[in-house]
Amino acid sequence: MDVTQQRLEALAAAGQLAHDITDQRRRAAESEAKVRAIERAQATTEFDLDGKMISANDNFPRSTGYSLREIVGQHHSMFCSPDHIRSAEYRAIWIQATYNPIVDLTGKPVRIVKYAFGVTEQVQLTENVTGQISRWNCAAKSSR
Numbered sequence: 001m002d003v004t005q006q007r008l009e010a011l012a013a014a015g016q017l018a019h020d021i022t023d024q025r026r027r028a029a030e031s032e033a034k035v036r037a038i039e040r041a042q043a044t045t046e047f048d049l050d051g052k053m054i055s056a057n058d059n060f061p062r063s064t065g066y067s068l069r070e071i072v073g074q075h076h077s078m079f080c081s082p083d084h085i086r087s088a089e090y091r092a093i094w095i096q097a098t099y100n101p102i103v104d105l106t107g108k109p110v111r112i113v114k115y116a117f118g119v120t121e122q123v124q125l126t127e128n129v130t131g132q133i134s135r136w137n138c139a140a141k142s143s144r
Contacts, residue, residue, distance in 0.1 A: 037092065040113065043095070045100075047112040049074050063118030064093050076114075093122040 029094050038044070043063040045056035052124070061067055064079070071078070079093065096118035101109040 032053070043116040045071070045076075045116075046112070047076055049109060049111065051077065051112075059118075060083060060116070063095060063116065063120075089137050094120040 039057050039059075041059075043057065043060040045060050046054040052073060052075050056068055056071060060073055061071070064071075095116040096119050097114050100113050100115065102111045102113055104110050
């Protein structure tokens with residue numbers, strides 16, 4: 001193989017490497033954009049493997065009514081404590097959520113991420129409509 005051919009092959013290999021790196025960067029940017037979109041749309045919080053909250057995005061406190069200071073470092077069961085439910089400070093919060101393991105390069109779970117939507121208003125609306133329908137049914141039965 002002559003020197004010109006070697007140079008052409010080296011240039012082709014360098015071009016392929018540059019293309020591969022550009023493609024990797026594009027995929028990484030796309031993945032990051034998807035994560036940012038999820039963060040904007042959903043309330044998210046991260047837990048360690050013992051269930052203590054590590055962090056939460058801005059949507060989580062807005063959905064729950066708790067500040068980050070109140071929840072970070074606390075066990076996630078704080079939202080369901082029987083004593084808290086009976087207290088005057090209790091806030092009924094309804095969320096629809098998924099818990100997702102985050103694994104390291106070996107596949108070992110290292111933390112849990114919860115993606116959630118606040119659905120308190122929808123639940124309250126459903127309860128109000130259901131109550132109204134029940135009242136209408138009772139009124140209809142009593143008028144017969």
